[in-house]
Amino acid sequence: MIIKMNFSQENVFLNVSESSINSLLKYISEVAVITGYTTDAKALNKSFIDREKEFSTGLEDGFAIPHAKTAAVKKAGFLYFRLANPLKWQTYDDQPVTDVFALMVPPQNVGNEHLKMLANLSTALLEHDFKKELRRMTNRNEIANFINERIGE
């Protein structure tokens, strides 16, 4: 299945320095305004926090996937953040988090191709190779191309 999507380097943020999950989620919500995912950073932030409270979105190998499902989201998609300092986060392997994919969807009328892309990203995070290769990259454009290639199948 070919998915027409373009995860561009404008959605990649390296060397992000935040001292807590809450400050990171706030930063993500502000960035989401600039990148056109929302016009309401506050509502988006609340949705991220509410979901995180329900159960941690920490995975393993230093990855976390906070997500927001709210009408404040204008287009479905995701952002990638690489942290300058590992963040303490509840994860499967009790390791701190260094890499964050923030997933955003409106509650309704989401095209299946967008949902499929988010599902592909999530399942890619089960693959050791994907995480290892991604981590090795330091160039925003290279990272964006790699993600496109791997989840657009």
Place this chain on the structure above:
Amino acid sequence: MNVVGVSACPAGLAHTPMAAKALEKAGKELGWNVKIEQQGMMGPVNAITQEEAKIADFVLIASDQKITSMERFEGKPVIRVDINTCIKAPKAVLKKCAAAIKKED
């Protein structure tokens, strides 16, 4: 072993496909037939048919959510497991479920 199941999470976005893929992959490694239906935002993905349900040794529900079409699984042992546990340790989950079924027989 023939295993069918359903995964579902609150947003129906990420953990639902992750759990399904993790369990199916673990099943392959064990040499079992494992098929997990995803009940997420896209609606049912990889749906379990009545026939598949009929030959299953047990039904694994990877969720604490309400699951639709449970009547397919009538008469089958149904085991509910936390979805995060299924992603974290899918092989251990499958083995434990199989052991629990055996005990009941």
